[in-house]
Amino acid sequence: MEKINLREKFSLFNDYWNPRIIGELNGQDVKLVKVRGEFVWHDHKNEDELFLIIKGKLKIEFRDRIVELSEGEMIIIPHGVEHKPFADEEVHMMLFEPKSTINTGEVRNENTRDELEFI
Amino acid sequence: MEKINLREKFSLFNDYWNPRIIGELNGQDVKLVKVRGEFVWHDHKNEDELFLIIKGKLKIEFRDRIVELSEGEMIIIPHGVEHKPFADEEVHMMLFEPKSTINTGEVRNENTRDELEFI
Numbered sequence: 001m002e003k004i005n006l007r008e009k010f011s012l013f014n015d016y017w018n019p020r021i022i023g024e025l026n027g028q029d030v031k032l033v034k035v036r037g038e039f040v041w042h043d044h045k046n047e048d049e050l051f052l053i054i055k056g057k058l059k060i061e062f063r064d065r066i067v068e069l070s071e072g073e074m075i076i077i078p079h080g081v082e083h084k085p086f087a088d089e090e091v092h093m094m095l096f097e098p099k100s101t102i103n104t105g106e107v108r109n110e111n112t113r114d115e116l117e118f119i
Numbered sequence: 120m121e122k123i124n125l126r127e128k129f130s131l132f133n134d135y136w137n138p139r140i141i142g143e144l145n146g147q148d149v150k151l152v153k154v155r156g157e158f159v160w161h162d163h164k165n166e167d168e169l170f171l172i173i174k175g176k177l178k179i180e181f182r183d184r185i186v187e188l189s190e191g192e193m194i195i196i197p198h199g200v201e202h203k204p205f206a207d208e209e210v211h212m213m214l215f216e217p218k219s220t221i222n223t224g225e226v227r228n229e230n231t232r233d234e235l236e237f238i
């Protein structure tokens with residue numbers, strides 16, 4: 001039970017779209033991820049997910065609109081809602097979601113990460 | 120499914136030790152709370168909780184030590200671990216915890232909040 005410094009944890013990795021786990025509670029994971037560029041359209045059949053922006057600007061495309069999130073902003077995406085995150089510049093964010101969540105949801109591609117590192 | 124701006128939400132209330140709910144996912148609540156002064160010693164029988172510091176410095180006393188958390192730092196307190204948060208100056212923080220979590224845990228006093236406002 002140690003305190004966790006987000007900036008310190010973000011300094012431990014530099015690749016994009018590859019979430020790391022920094023904590024777990026009540027069957028949920030707390031993850032950090034750096035992203036840039038475009039991700040795949042996907043949804044999560046059973047898991048709601050929360051994105052909290054720590055640095056940069058993230059855009060999330062939904063089927064009917066685009067939401068832009070800046071530092072200090074968050075969104076909760078309910079299960080079953082298709083979304084495609086993208087970012088022109090590097091974004092640092094925190095994710096909060098059930099342990100069962102796979103980053104690309106119902107889709108499998110080169111970005112799919114089944115096993116995440118705990119840092 | 121709207122984005123949530125933390126600063127904007129914090130501007131909606133000014134009392135201490137009275138968490139507001141700003142979102143829910145997977146049976147968990149996302150809460151914001153402002154604190155200053157001392158809280159009661161308590162634990163949560165079944166719920167782990169996460170504190171993420173958005174502004175200020177929070178101290179948490181455990182039975183064997185004190186942990187100090189600053190902006191951008193978080194801690195996960197497992198269920199059953201007694202703790203007493205306190206803060207010399209105003210602290211703004213975000214909490215993640217199951218919907219069933221009562222702020223004073225197994226203790227009841229004047230700070231107990233059974234019904235939280237959704238903002």
